[in-house]
Amino acid sequence: MNDQKIWTAALIVIGDEILSGRTQDKNIAQVAAWLNVQGIRLAEVRVVADDMDLIAEAVNILRARNDYLFTTGGIGPTHDDITVDAVAAALGLAVTIHPEARAILEQYYATRGGLNEGRLRMARVPDGAELIANRMSGAPGIRIENIYMMAGVPHITAGMLDALTGTLEGGAPLLSATLGAWAPESEIASILRDTEKAHDSCVIGSYPFFRNGTVGANFVVRSTEPHELETCRAALKAALEEAGYAVTDGGI
Amino acid sequence: MNDQKIWTAALIVIGDEILSGRTQDKNIAQVAAWLNVQGIRLAEVRVVADDMDLIAEAVNILRARNDYLFTTGGIGPTHDDITVDAVAAALGLAVTIHPEARAILEQYYATRGGLNEGRLRMARVPDGAELIANRMSGAPGIRIENIYMMAGVPHITAGMLDALTGTLEGGAPLLSATLGAWAPESEIASILRDTEKAHDSCVIGSYPFFRNGTVGANFVVRSTEPHELETCRAALKAALEEAGYAVTDGGI
Numbered sequence: 483m484n485d486q487k488i489w490t491a492a493l494i495v496i497g498d499e500i501l502s503g504r505t506q507d508k509n510i511a512q513v514a515a516w517l518n519v520q521g522i523r524l525a526e527v528r529v530v531a532d533d534m535d536l537i538a539e540a541v542n543i544l545r546a547r548n549d550y551l552f553t554t555g556g557i558g559p560t561h562d563d564i565t566v567d568a569v570a571a572a573l574g575l576a577v578t579i580h581p582e583a584r585a586i587l588e589q590y591y592a593t594r595g596g597l598n599e600g601r602l603r604m605a606r607v608p609d610g611a612e613l614i615a616n617r618m619s620g621a622p623g624i625r626i627e628n629i630y631m632m633a634g635v636p637h638i639t640a641g642m643l644d645a646l647t648g649t650l651e652g653g654a655p656l657l658s659a660t661l662g663a664w665a666p667e668s669e670i671a672s673i674l675r676d677t678e679k680a681h682d683s684c685v686i687g688s689y690p691f692f693r694n695g696t697v698g699a700n701f702v703v704r705s706t707e708p709h710e711l712e713t714c715r716a717a718l719k720a721a722l723e724e725a726g727y728a729v730t731d732g733g734i
Numbered sequence: 735m736n737d738q739k740i741w742t743a744a745l746i747v748i749g750d751e752i753l754s755g756r757t758q759d760k761n762i763a764q765v766a767a768w769l770n771v772q773g774i775r776l777a778e779v780r781v782v783a784d785d786m787d788l789i790a791e792a793v794n795i796l797r798a799r800n801d802y803l804f805t806t807g808g809i810g811p812t813h814d815d816i817t818v819d820a821v822a823a824a825l826g827l828a829v830t831i832h833p834e835a836r837a838i839l840e841q842y843y844a845t846r847g848g849l850n851e852g853r854l855r856m857a858r859v860p861d862g863a864e865l866i867a868n869r870m871s872g873a874p875g876i877r878i879e880n881i882y883m884m885a886g887v888p889h890i891t892a893g894m895l896d897a898l899t900g901t902l903e904g905g906a907p908l909l910s911a912t913l914g915a916w917a918p919e920s921e922i923a924s925i926l927r928d929t930e931k932a933h934d935s936c937v938i939g940s941y942p943f944f945r946n947g948t949v950g951a952n953f954v955v956r957s958t959e960p961h962e963l964e965t966c967r968a969a970l971k972a973a974l975e976e977a978g979y980a981v982t983d984g985g986i
Contacts, residue, residue, distance in 0.1 A: 503766030514755030527781035561927035600923025671852025675813035
């Protein structure tokens with residue numbers, strides 16, 4: 483049952499504000515969760531500085547070894563927004579003004595002071611690109627080949643992901659089932675390992691926590707096969723209960 | 735004034751839970767902020783799955799081109815904790831039980847059910863490694879060459895960073911000053927670009943937001959030179975005010 487194609491995506495988070503610690507990234511988690519629903523697995527993420535060469539290098543490596551490449555950040559109007567230039571350089575393409583993007587921006591800014599040089603930057607795309615609708619603000623996202631350039635501001639990114647929902651080919655969504663127990667994971671490590679080994683299509687992740695002075699852990703079983711997922715989940719629950727732990731369905 | 739060495743670090747965030755979207759990463763921001771105080775710049779981050787070969791590949795690339803490499807995650811007691819094995823493989827080293835780590839774990843678990851196979855996994859280190867103190871729970875972090883392996887649970891990571899404070903050689907800390915204005919960044923893009931160009935040692939980041947129905951942005955000036963930082967900050971403030979915007983020191 484593991485012979486089906488696994489569709490993968492990579493994500494490049496672009497921006498000095500993430501690397502400086504000023505801004506806590508929220509796009510990795512939201513892109514990952516959205517991709518799961520599309521049947522696409524987020525395989526790797528890189529956070530890269532606002533630097534043409536570094537972005538272009540990451541683009542060329544990641545687009546080649548994944549079905550899709552997403553970027554967040556660096557498509558705004560200011561001098562540090564260089565994602566379009568970096569992607570165009572990576573692909574050996576010229577940067578052009580996209581007529582539809584220009585029209586969108588003209589309309590959006592008609593009542594907001596009009597187009598200026600900075601705003602017109604947001605109509606620049608690698609030659610041959612398509613637009614991704616932006617329902618939150620004027621400037622669209624951009625698709626070229628298998629690369630999807632999205633905004634960095636999380637609620638605008640969310641709108642662009644929403645616009646793409648159902649348009650990307652994927653495989654079976656990765657399903658998950660969670661169990662929780664007030665067990666130190668170091669006490670049940672062998673149960674987790676043996677249960678995973680006995681269920682070929684499943685992987686089990688263990689996520690410990692410390693609350694109210696007590697340690698516990700949530701165990702997440704993942705599989706693209708609903709029946710095997712349920713078999714594995716039930717086996718893990720039984721093994722934990724046999725070891726003397728109360729198990730909470732859905733996690734603690 | 736730019737001839738001083740810039741010390742850099744990379745970070746590898748290890749764990750399927752981040753790539754699945756289940757867990758929102760908090761370590762990138764906290765490691766970045768801590769490094770800034772040490773005078774070390776976080777140059778790049780990768781989020782990598784729980785896979786030996788992928789982790790080892792990232793380790794070897796990033797440790798070579800940065801002064802320091804940090805990892806978070808994958809040093810616990812369960813089967814999916816493979817960071818030590820992957821780093822050892824990357825360095826061509828054997829994995830051994832560290833006697834001091836074993837003693838720490840024996841003491842920690844003496845009143846918690848004793849050492850078992852899973853718990854003893856947390857004493858495994860690449861041959862020749864040193865320990866990083868863990869003030870929150872038993873298992874220590876691990877240093878080998880320029881690689882620092884930290885816990886994945888953010889408050890444990892924080893304790894390990896605290897234990898390392900002041901022990902890593904760095905340069906001048908990157909300083910920053912923030913200004914905020916209720917200005918669409920697309921209206922003041924040329925001011926930002928021209929101000930940055932006029933101040934060699936400074937970079938200006940622009941971080942737009944949308945609140946209460948109005949757009950604004952914070953502008954962060956960064957430099958290792960306190961005097962040039964202040965000159966640039968003052969010039970930016972004057973230019974924004976001349977363009978008709980009220981400017982908030984420290985950001986909005």
